[in-house]
Amino acid sequence: MDTLELGLKGKVAIVTGASEGLGRACAERFARSGARVAMCARRADVLESAAKTIRQATGADVLALPADVTRAPDVEAFVAAVVSGFGGVDVLVNNAGTSAAAAFEAVDDRTxxxxxxxxxxxxxxxxxxxxxxxxxxxxxxxVNVTTVGGKAPGARALPTSVTRAAGINLTKALATEYAPDGIRVNTVCLGIVKSAQWTRRATGDLDAFYRDVARQRRIPLGRVGEAAEFADLVAFLVSDRARFITGTAVNLDGGASAVV
Ligand SMILES: NC(=O)c1ccc[n+]([C@@H]2O[C@H](COP(=O)([O-])OP(=O)(O)OC[C@H]3O[C@@H](n4cnc5c(N)ncnc54)[C@H](OP(=O)(O)O)[C@@H]3O)[C@@H](O)[C@H]2O)c1
Incomplete structure (x- = not known):
């Protein structure tokens, strides 16, 4: 099979929220491409188990440190550990997150x-x-992970659609400011992609659950996405193959979004 050389070998890549779901798939994809991967999440046991599996499967250098990305001291300690362990950073995937979609009047200040x-x-x-x-x-x-709702919010999708819009705006602002430094910044706007957060919500047969979700959301391609499809897209966007791509928001939603 013809392969697209990504040029990730030896690169240092941070993936946040990498113990499960999409972040984990991305960390594994980077590791398979020869990158040195630094991963964080809050639950130390789940994180270490994911790191161990990735190390065994790929032979890559994997640094796994628990960190809550909402806590500034955790973020500082994590990045300091990556610098001390790997000597710098080439790739950052801001992925950690969770769904928070409710009606406007149901969302209080704390949320x-x-x-x-x-x-x-x-x-x-x-x-x-x-x-x-x-x-x-x-x-x-x-790569900043956001959602298609950040471009075109539906009803009862707060606060996520607003915070994701901010992530899309941040992406464009940083892409423009740091292009002269050779730093590219893109965002993947997600629709529905298989991950641990969906598995937790499923009752009964998982395949049937995902088929129902795809039907209810009227996804044009007729199915939800795979975590590996997310990982492939992110790997491409951070790779040398995408070296002319910055400030871009790519929908990964099977065509579900009404906006490009
Ligand atoms: N999958 C989808 O359909 C979909 C759709 C729209 C947007 N997204 C976004 O895509 C990203 C990945 O989602 P996913 O579906 O893969 O979710 P997931 O399966 O629930 O995985 C989330 C990962 O993030 C970690 N995490 C959560 N909060 C964190 C925090 N405060 N600090 C550090 N790590 C944290 C979790 O580990 P711990 O709990 O141990 O910290 C876990 O490793 C999220 O930003 C999510 O909002 C996903």
């Missing part, structure tokens, strides 16, 4: 603030720490 901390401020803090490291290496690539 708004928590979602801003998780989906906006975590990415802001990681970028603030990592961009100087990327500049020192002559460039880098950042």
């Amino acid at each position: 708004w603030q928590d979602d801003i901390d998780l989906k906006l401020m975590a990415a802001v803090r990681f970028c603030r720490l990592v961009i100087p490291l990327m500049k020192a290496r002559g460039g880098g690539a950042i």
Whole structure:
């Protein structure tokens, strides 16, 4: 089979929220491509188990440290550990997050603030720490994970649609500001992709559950996405093959979004 050489061998890649779901698939994809991977999540046992499996499957250098991305001291300690372990950072994937979709009047101040901390401020803090490291290496690539709702919100999708819009805006702002430094910044706007958060909600047969979700959401391609499809897209976006792509928001939603 013809292969697309990604040029990720030896690169240092941070993936947040990497113990399960999409972050884990992404960490494994990077590791298979020869990157050195630094992964964080809050639950130490789940994180270490994922890291161990990835190390065994790929033979890659994998650094796994528990961190809550909503806590600035955790973010600082994590990035410091990556620098001390791997000597710098080439790739950052701001992925940690969870669903928070409710009707406007049901969302109180605490919920708004928590979602801003998780989906906006975590990415802001990681970028603030990592961009100087990327500049020192002559460039880098950042992917912010957001949702299609950040472009075109539906009803009862708060606070997520607003915090994701902020993530999309942050992506464009940083892409423009840091292009001269060789740092590319893109976002993947998700629709519905198989992951641990969906598995937790499923009752009964998982395949039937995903088929129902695809039907209810009227996904044009007729199914939900696979975590590996997310990982492939992110790996491409951070790779040399995408070196002319920055400030872009790519929908990964099977055609579900009404907007491009
Ligand atoms: N899958 C989808 O259909 C979909 C759709 C729209 C958006 N997204 C977004 O895609 C990203 C990945 O979602 P997923 O579906 O893969 O979710 P998931 O299966 O629930 O995995 C989430 C990962 O993030 C970690 N995490 C959550 N909060 C964290 C925090 N405060 N600090 C550090 N790590 C944290 C979790 O580990 P711990 O709990 O141990 O911390 C876990 O490793 C999220 O940003 C999510 O909002 C996903």
